[in-house]
Amino acid sequence: MADHVFHRPGPLKQANKAHKTGRHRSKGAIDNALKGKVSNTAISHKHKQIQRKEQRRNQISQLRKNKREEALALKRQLGGQNTAPFLVCILPMHQQIDARSALAILESCDEEAIVERTPSGVTYMNLPRFKQRFAFIIPPVGRGNELTVLDYLKVCDTTLMLTSAAMGEDDVFDKWGHRIFNMISAQSIPTPVVALMDLESINPKRRSSAKAAVQKFISKLLPKEKIMQLDTNMEGLNVMRRIGGQKKNLIYNRNNRPHLFGDHVEFIPNPNPAEDEGTLKVTGFLRGTPLDVNGLVHITGLGDFQMSEIHAPQDPYRLDKYRSNQDTSDIRLVAKADPNKQTSLQSENIPDPMDAEQTWPTEEEIAESQKETKKMKLIKRVPKGYSAYQAAWIPDVEEVEDEDDEEDDDDDMDGDDDDNDEDEFMSCENKSFDGECEEPESDTEEYVDTASVSDAAINDEKYDQQMDFHEERETMKKIKEARIDEMWPDEIDTPLDIPARTRFQKFRGLESFRTSPWDPKENLPYDYARIYQFQNFERTKRRIINEAKEIDGAVPGWYITIYVANVPATKWNAYKSAQLVDNVIVYGLLPHEHQMSVVNAVLKRIPDSEVPIKSKERLIIQCGYRRFVVNPIFSQHTNGDKHKFERYFRPHTTVCATFYAPIQFPPAPILAFKTNPDSTLALVARGCLLSCNPDRIILKRVVLSGHPMRINRKSATIRYMFFNKEDVEYFKPVKLRTKCGRLGHIKESLGTHGHMKCYFDGQLRSYDTVFMYLFKRVYPKWTYDECLITCEDADTEDKKNDQPEAMQE
Numbered sequence: 001m002a003d004h005v006f007h008r009p010g011p012l013k014q015a016n017k018a019h020k021t022g023r024h025r026s027k028g029a030i031d032n033a034l035k036g037k038v039s040n041t042a043i044s045h046k047h048k049q050i051q052r053k054e055q056r057r058n059q060i061s062q063l064r065k066n067k068r069e070e071a072l073a074l075k076r077q078l079g080g081q082n083t084a085p086f087l088v089c090i091l092p093m094h095q096q097i098d099a100r101s102a103l104a105i106l107e108s109c110d111e112e113a114i115v116e117r118t119p120s121g122v123t124y125m126n127l128p129r130f131k132q133r134f135a136f137i138i139p140p141v142g143r144g145n146e147l148t149v150l151d152y153l154k155v156c157d158t159t160l161m162l163t164s165a166a167m168g169e170d171d172v173f174d175k176w177g178h179r180i181f182n183m184i185s186a187q188s189i190p191t192p193v194v195a196l197m198d199l200e201s202i203n204p205k206r207r208s209s210a211k212a213a214v215q216k217f218i219s220k221l222l223p224k225e226k227i228m229q230l231d232t233n234m235e236g237l238n239v240m241r242r243i244g245g246q247k248k249n250l251i252y253n254r255n256n257r258p259h260l261f262g263d264h265v266e267f268i269p270n271p272n273p274a275e276d277e278g279t280l281k282v283t284g285f286l287r288g289t290p291l292d293v294n295g296l297v298h299i300t301g302l303g304d305f306q307m308s309e310i311h312a313p314q315d316p317y318r319l320d321k322y323r324s325n326q327d328t329s330d331i332r333l334v335a336k337a338d339p340n341k342q343t344s345l346q347s348e349n350i351p352d353p354m355d356a357e358q359t360w361p362t363e364e365e366i367a368e369s370q371k372e373t374k375k376m377k378l379i380k381r382v383p384k385g386y387s388a389y390q391a392a393w394i395p396d397v398e399e400v401e402d403e404d405d406e407e408d409d410d411d412d413m414d415g416d417d418d419d420n421d422e423d424e425f426m427s428c429e430n431k432s433f434d435g436e437c438e439e440p441e442s443d444t445e446e447y448v449d450t451a452s453v454s455d456a457a458i459n460d461e462k463y464d465q466q467m468d469f470h471e472e473r474e475t476m477k478k479i480k481e482a483r484i485d486e487m488w489p490d491e492i493d494t495p496l497d498i499p500a501r502t503r504f505q506k507f508r509g510l511e512s513f514r515t516s517p518w519d520p521k522e523n524l525p526y527d528y529a530r531i532y533q534f535q536n537f538e539r540t541k542r543r544i545i546n547e548a549k550e551i552d553g554a555v556p557g558w559y560i561t562i563y564v565a566n567v568p569a570t571k572w573n574a575y576k577s578a579q580l581v582d583n584v585i586v587y588g589l590l591p592h593e594h595q596m597s598v599v600n601a602v603l604k605r606i607p608d609s610e611v612p613i614k615s616k617e618r619l620i621i622q623c624g625y626r627r628f629v630v631n632p633i634f635s636q637h638t639n640g641d642k643h644k645f646e647r648y649f650r651p652h653t654t655v656c657a658t659f660y661a662p663i664q665f666p667p668a669p670i671l672a673f674k675t676n677p678d679s680t681l682a683l684v685a686r687g688c689l690l691s692c693n694p695d696r697i698i699l700k701r702v703v704l705s706g707h708p709m710r711i712n713r714k715s716a717t718i719r720y721m722f723f724n725k726e727d728v729e730y731f732k733p734v735k736l737r738t739k740c741g742r743l744g745h746i747k748e749s750l751g752t753h754g755h756m757k758c759y760f761d762g763q764l765r766s767y768d769t770v771f772m773y774l775f776k777r778v779y780p781k782w783t784y785d786e787c788l789i790t791c792e793d794a795d796t797e798d799k800k801n802d803q804p805e806a807m808q809e
Contacts, residue, residue: 078157079244081319083557084285085124085133086243087261089156089190091149092141093177097162099138102197102230106136109236116317120582122263124317132244133319135285137261140581146180146681147627150671151300151585154254154625155261155287156190158243163227166198169213179683181221182606186686187622187669191249193242194218195230253624253668256545258291258554258588260284260562265584267572279308280564280572282584289588291554293335294342296589297564298625301575303788304594306342308565310334315559331561334554343589347662348596351529471677475611482612482648490647491703500704500722501730507702507774509734514640518777520695527782532595532663533694541665544590562586571788587625592663598694598780599623599661601670602637603687604654613649613674613684616781620681623661623689624668627787632657633780635698645700645778649685656690660784663692699775706770715747715757716764721772722754731772736760739769 019026025033051059079086090099107115107125114126123136139145139152153159163172173181196214199207215227228242229235262282269278280299293310313331494500510516534540554560564586601623613619616631634646634655649655657672672685706721718736722728728749736744736758744760758770 075247077557078248079132079134081131084287085135085317086158087135087137087156087285087287088158088160088243089152090136090138090160090162091153091180092162093173093181094162094164094167094171095142095174095176096167097164097197099141099162102160102162102195103136103138105230105233105236106240109233109240118263120263120265122261122583126317126319127240127244128319130241130244131319133317134240134243135263137583141180142176144680146183147622148581149180150183150187150622153184153187153190155259155585157248158191158193159184159189160239160243161192161194162230163194163196163214163218164198165196165207165210165214166201169210169217172214172217183671183683185221186606186671186683188251188253189249190251191246192222192225193239193246194222194225194227195239196227197230199229200231253666255288256548256665257590257625258286258288258556259625260286260291260560260586262584262586264561265582267567267569267576269569276569277566278569278572280305280567280584281561282564282586283313283561284559284586286554286556286558286560288556289548290551290556291560291562291588292551293337293553295591296343296345296594297562298587298589298594299564300585300587300625300627301579301788302567302571302584303786304345304347304589305564305567306345307337307562309336309563310554311561311563312554312558313561317559334558334560337565343591343594345594347594348530349532351526478612478614482614482650485647486650489703490701491705494704494720494722496723499724500727504702504774507776509731509773510775511735513642513644513699513773513775518642518697518699520641520697523777525779527660527779528694530782531597531660531694532592533597534592534692537691537693540592544592544665548590590665593665595663596660596784597663597692598696599659599664599692600690600696601632601657601659601687602654602690603649603657603670603672603685605649605651605685606683607652609682609684610651612651615645615647615649618675618783619684620673620675620787621659621661622671622673624664624670626662626664628661629783629785629787630659630661631781631783632659633698633778634658635696642697642699645698654687656696657687658696658698659780660782664689666690698778700778702774704772704774706772708764708766708768708770709755711764711766713763714760716760716770717750717755718758718770719755721770722756724754725749725752728754728756734772734774737771737773738764739771740765742768744770 021029077083090102092099103123107113107123110127110129112128114128116124118124121137124133125136126133137152137156139149141149167174196211199211202210211227211229218225218227228239230239260282262284264281264283266281267278268281282299291310293307295307296304297307298304310333311331312334495503510518601621613634615634618629618631620627620629621632634649634657635643636646637643637654637656643656646655649657666689668689670687670689671683672687673681674684676682704721706718708716709719710717722731728746732746734746736746738744738760742760742762742764744758747757747759749756
């Protein structure tokens with residue numbers, strides 16, 4: 001038997017390479033990807049220009065040079081020979097500081113300084129040493145003058161804040177100083193300079209510590225600012241050097257528009273005595289952008305007007321040495337208005353009464369409407385010590401408001417009684433902004449804290465007389481409703497006496513709040529026919545702002561006289577009698593900025609304001625250069641095309657406020673004020689202008705809740721959401737959601753008392769709650785009322801009726 005031989009393979013066995021491409025594609029995969037593609041007939045290669053080291057260095061040098069020239073050109077736009085002087089606002093941050101003493105130090109800082117004062121209170125000073133010129137203005141300070149200070153700071157280039165070392169290290173700013181600083185910081189502070197006075201009057205051993213304490217306090221508010229001492233002439237010269245040499249803050253809302261601080265104002269009545277109008281001549285230095293004579297101007301406290309002419313007299317405050325030999329009577333005509341090119345003062349669109357199948361009102365309806373809108377005597381509650389000018393800014397709190405239209409009738413059942421509470425006012429909870437509420441008016445009127453009540457033995461009856469118990473109850477009710485809405489947002493009870501399909505007939509369900517479509521042109525209110533809308537707001541804004549810089553007209557830096565046409569004499573007399581100063585602030589309006597539209601603004605509550613603000617509550621809004629009274633509605637500031645309506649503007653939150661107002665192109669700061677029970681103003685929110693978009697969809701949500709009665713896996717019997725079979729069938733297409741996140745729908749009705757069988761995507765828990773979300777679009781109410789000084793009309797009525805006590809209680 002032959003032996004079996006076994007083959008033992010050696011180490012040289014052939015191993016074929018596996019066809020694996022690894023991370024690269026195989027040739028077959030590449031061929032499959034290229035199937036059906038047509039190759040390019042010509043291939044273009046981008047030849048990237050490769051710069052040498054010397055060329056790159058030269059390019060960087062040129063860019064640096066261009067930026068330096070732009071910065072110098074921007075810096076030379078103010079304070080020079082042919083430019084407007086630096087407009088400096090001297091603002092004491094303590095009521096006991098005398099701003100005139102600080103101005104006297106600045107006037108005497110240089111022997112060669114040329115100082116001139118105008119009858120309106122503007123002080124012009126030329127410094128040949130610096131080849132610069134300055135203009136100083138001092139606003140009235142104290143309680144009730146906050147709005148005047150804000151108006152002054154809108155047009156100023158520099159804010160000279162005065163503090164005093166004699167007040168103590170713990171009293172750098174008093175209550176009024178804290179209040180006004182919070183307001184101007186919300187508005188945007190023009191380039192600040194902080195000056196410390198009275199440092200020489202304290203003990204020399206305490207000067208360094210006192211200055212360090214003030215610097216520490218200022219660093220918390222203005223981290224980049226270093227305080228300067230202002231007691232001697234040399235220190236005054238250093239302050240002037242700082243004002244003229246520092247980089248100015250860019251305030252785009254002011255720089256994008258022509259503006260003028262008038263230091264000479266004259267009213268010329270028309271020759272025809274039958275016309276109660278005249279021409280207002282305003283003279284001053286033009287700043288910002290060129291001014292077109294065919295455009296419109298806005299005068300703070302008076303309104304919008306047209307111009308007839310623009311003259312350019314000789315600059316009486318020239319810097320050169322031949323200024324005394326110039327002929328000041330030489331006046332040249334810069335531009336004259338063309339009636340064919342002038343901008344119309346029409347601010348609202350005139351809707352067609354026959355459009356949209358609307359019927360013309362009968363004579364009885366017209367007479368009833370005129371009777372309802374009949375002008376009523378204005379009765380204002382004015383704090384003790386207020387002047388006529390300060391009282392003119394207080395809105396007419398007892399003016400009769402219009403009732404809600406039928407669109408808001410459903411709000412009466414879910415606790416959203418907006419218009420019945422429009423005249424509610426916030427209490428003096430704001431410690432930082434409502435310091436005047438705690439400030440004593442006289443020796444017999446003062447507020448004490450709770451710790452000293454027992455020591456002072458205050459009479460309870462006298463204390464009760466100072467309390468407004470109606471306001472206390474309304475505030476408590478508002479806080480309670482806001483708390484309930486926060487705990488159970490948008491939840492309401494289904495009414496028992498009204499069918500749900502009737503009660504919520506204007507509401508609809510949405511498959512998804514984020515993705516479901518909603519037509520922005522559907523069922524618009526009648527007020528939308530009165531407003532204007534842009535096809536592309538952002539594109540129009542960029543075009544108008546760029547064109548405003550190239551307008552042919554008066555150039556910024558010129559000393560000009562504006563002839564404002566057709567100013568009512570009664571309005572001017574009221575403004576003149578109520579004004580504390582003789583200055584007028586004029587703004588040139590950009591195209592379309594006098595036309596009405598729907599304005600959206602982002603607002604954030606200030607930290608010291610704790611009382612919730614109800615939607616459609618009356619607020620005083622300062623938007624850029626305008627100030628008006630509106631009743632805004634609030635919505636969530638979110639992305640997307642739909643935004644949820646917010647019933648309350650709660651503390652420490654941010655919302656978007658929507659209201660009717662004239663168009664204004666952003667950026668623009670916005671301040672929201674509320675009137676206190678003692679008629680003082682409290683800052684409650686700050687923000688910025690978002691857009692002028694009527695197509696912003698604001699949806700009000702109501703949540704109907706039901707409870708599971710029986711649960712069988714994914715099926716459940718729900719009750720207490722509806723109370724009749726017809727309502728269940730009506731809302732059958734609307735999706736259901738639960739608190740635990742389940743989704744479901746109504747299968748069928750059970751019985752005749754509102755029980756229904758529902759299916760869900762998972763097992764329901766016995767403690768779960770079923771919700772149905774319904775939405776409807778809401779719109780703001782047309783309550784726009786511009787804050788104009790019209791106290792003369794009220795005074796005239798008071799004189800006719802022999803009731804001089806109408807302005808004060």
